[in-house]
Amino acid sequence: MANSWRHERWDSLRLLTPNWQTDLPGYAYAGPDPDGYLTAVEVADLIAGYAAASAAPVRTGTAVTSLRRTEDGYAVVTTAGEFRCRTVVLASGACNLPSVPDWQAAVPAKVDQLTPFDYRAPDQLADGGVLVVGASATGVQLADEIRRSGRPVVLSVGEHVRLPRLYRGRDVLWWMAASGVWDQRFDELDDLDRARRLPSPQLAGTPERRTLDLNALVADGVELVGRWAALRDGRALFSGGLRNVFSLADLKMRRLLSTFDEWAERTGAAADAPDPYAPTGVPESARLQLDLGSGEIRTIVWATGYRPDYAWLDVPVLDGRGRLRHEGGVVDSAASPGLYALGLPVLRRRKSTFLYGIEDDAREIVGHLAGHLAGHVAGW
Amino acid sequence: MTEVSTSSGTAENGVNVQALLDAREALKSAPEAAQFTWRASSKWQNGVHSTTRVQNFYGLGQEQSHKTETVFDADHPAVFAAEDNGITPIEYLLVGLASCLTAGVASVAQNRGIQLRSVESTVEGQHDIRGILGDPDVRNGYNDIKVTFTIDADATPEEIEALVAQSQKRSAVFDALTNPTNVTVEVA
Incomplete structure (x- = not known):
């Protein structure tokens, strides 16, 4: 149960949402630290506790190896036998496998390569320089802790989402929820595709509630380079467009924080005065290439994102790019009546991938599913 | 020409944004038509x-042509002991970058309903010419390029x-200059 939280991430990982927001239906956090962030093990325990409290018939240690259509529903083949059902909810998430560029195979053999699935802690790394690729939540967290272990760290930065941990005295995710951003629906967004591809924000759930943006990393001694664009003759070639990805992230953060300010003004919500923040500092001269054969870099950590694993899904519901075709969690209903999804990015709301965000989605999906079972024509 | 009305008003910058949005939509189901050769x-x-001539290109599944042929002379200035029959090749990169970013600013502004009155820019490329003269420790190309918009x-x-940031994000020439590209040069 909660296998990816227990076994497929690094030791220091904590949830990005504060405890008071870590709220499953009828199962709210009741511990002593509402403003803290659960460790990965505590998240796994929370999910196990929820399974026990809800008496859900969970089958642990059972992997699904195939899902296919039958005449009136689906056959689910597992390592513990086959099940038949009329409806299926895919809740395996979007982060089952690491997503790494093809050229990783051409990285010189003397450089170790790790993904967040095999990285555990800095002491497992060879002494020497580390290139962390990707500056979303995973990348900034790993760059930070590896740098603190004393190793030189180069961080390759593409487009990213910058956020302060606290804004006007409150957790930034409090603002996201209170101001209504998290509740924005998939069918109201201007560019749903973009919203679904948005990288995770540069946040960490540390006990100090510290902001972990690029300025903080640079102050720790992390060296920034542009997006890793190509590998040529054993050299990593980085984009020269670093300044613009900083501008884009700063502009978007400023815009988001002003929507918080406007909301606070409108509703009279109590909050401290707006915090000043510095624009992301542009390095005097970011390196454009790095010789991976020189020995400077001993380890590459690929924090280049995750992708879902649908290898077991024997129903033709993926698009040309391997993404699930669904409308707000109702999977391509012509090809697969009774097939649903939950827990994918902006499935029905911006909060769809958060533990507490699943409740509203689940209620609506289950409503549709119940209608399907009762023989109603699909539709909302 | 088209007018796009948004919450911020109606703008007329002379960019047919609707045609571009329609093209993006149409190319979703026909990605092969999006393959252009310049x-x-x-x-x-x-x-x-x-002397370099440009007129024909390929796109949307067939041969295409500009209205007229354009001829570009490239040479080097007198300080390079040349005759200066035209700008230097590396200056053409500045022409490409400025015109691409400017087109981007106009398009993004149109799409966002922002009326432009004037868009001017200057582009400066820092170039250490010891590279092209054979110094192995100096690169041949630009060390740094700076574009300033007014x-x-x-x-x-x-x-x-935000207009200027988005125009960089969607610029073909900005991408070509900031990211490596495979280049094959051969003798026919």
Whole structure:
């Protein structure tokens, strides 16, 4: 149960949402630290506790190896036998496998390569320089802790989402929820595709509630380079467009924080005065290439994102790019009546991938599913 | 020409944004039509002077053509002991970058309903010419390029900053200059 939280991430990982927001239906956090962030093990325990409290018939240690259509529903083949059902909810998430560029195979053999699935802690790394690729939540967290272990760290930065941990005295995710951003629906967004591809924000759930943006990393001694664009003759070639990805992230953060300010003004919500923040500092001269054969870099950590694993899904519901075709969690209903999804990015709301965000989605999906079972024509 | 009405008003910058949005939609189901080939043909004149002609290209599944042929002379200035029959090749990169970013600013402004009154920019490329003269420790190309926009528009300074940022994000020439590209040069 909660296998990816227990076994497929690094030791220091904590949830990005504060405890008071870590709220499953009828199962709210009741511990002593509402403003803290659960460790990965505590998240796994929370999910196990929820399974026990809800008496859900969970089958642990059972992997699904195939899902296919039958005449009136689906056959689910597992390592513990086959099940038949009329409806299926895919809740395996979007982060089952690491997503790494093809050229990783051409990285010189003397450089170790790790993904967040095999990285555990800095002491497992060879002494020497580390290139962390990707500056979303995973990348900034790993760059930070590896740098603190004393190793030189180069961080390759593409487009990213910058956020302060606290804004006007409150957790930034409090603002996201209170101001209504998290509740924005998939069918109201201007560019749903973009919203679904948005990288995770540069946040960490540390006990100090510290902001972990690029300025903080640079102050720790992390060296920034542009997006890793190509590998040529054993050299990593980085984009020269670093300044613009900083501008884009700063502009978007400023815009988001002003929507918080406007909301606070409108509703009279109590909050401290707006915090000043510095624009992301542009390095005097970011390196454009790095010789991976020189020995400077001993380890590459690929924090280049995750992708879902649908290898077991024997129903033709993926698009040309391997993404699930669904409308707000109702999977391509012509090809697969009774097939649903939950827990994918902006499935029905911006909060769809958060533990507490699943409740509203689940209620609506289950409503549709119940209608399907009762023989109603699909539709909302 | 088209007018796009948005919450911020109606703008007329002369960019047919609707046609571009329609094209993006149409190309989703026909990605092969999106494959373009741009071409130029060059001929040595004398010294370091060459003439490059551009007219035909391929796209949307067939041969296409500009209304007229454009001819570009490239040479080097007198300080390079050349005849200066045209700008230097590396200056053409600045022409490409400035015109691409400017087109982007106009398109993004149109799409966002921002009326432009004037868009001007200067581009400076820092170039250590010891590289091309054979110094192995100096690169041949630009070390640094700086573009400075001066924009007068019905928009806040922040909206103008966002226009310029987005135009870089969607610029073909900005991408070509900031990211490596495979280049094959062969003798026919």
